[in-house]
Amino acid sequence: MKARHYLVLMLLWMVLIWSVSSLPSDNIPSSKIFGIDKLAHFGIYFIWGLISALHLRRINASSPLQIFIISIMLLLAACDEYHQLYIPGRQVSIFDLCANWLGLLSAHLIFKILSKIRKHDYGKRATN
Numbered sequence: 001m002k003a004r005h006y007l008v009l010m011l012l013w014m015v016l017i018w019s020v021s022s023l024p025s026d027n028i029p030s031s032k033i034f035g036i037d038k039l040a041h042f043g044i045y046f047i048w049g050l051i052s053a054l055h056l057r058r059i060n061a062s063s064p065l066q067i068f069i070i071s072i073m074l075l076l077a078a079c080d081e082y083h084q085l086y087i088p089g090r091q092v093s094i095f096d097l098c099a100n101w102l103g104l105l106s107a108h109l110i111f112k113i114l115s116k117i118r119k120h121d122y123g124k125r126a127t128n
Helices: 003-021 036-058 063-086 094-127
Strands: none
Touching: 003 036, 003 063, 036 063, 036 094, 063 094
16 A cells, blocks of 8 residues: 555544544443443554554654654544543543553554564575
8 A cells, every 4th residue: 555545544544533532422332341442442543553653664754753743643642532521421531541542652562563573584584
């Protein structure tokens, strides 16, 4: 996939996140299972982090650019959580924010680790 496709996916995913978090609580199904909402926060932001990691790899982003982009994403996640203060029936939760941040950072960390392992394995194969 081309870099611009990943960028479009990144932007669409963020729009989806903000659209869903802008819904009043009456319009969102609730679960009686403890912690399932934190898992949902983690998963949604993990996917966004994965898409952004793929984009950053595709454009061969420098480390400072990667840190900048990830910082902007963390800030956007915080803004998303904060804006729920103004949505009827919704509330701001530091635990939701932590789940968002963990999802984003985990995706980038796992992607980085798997990329290094993959690069290391290819290096071994090339020398054999």
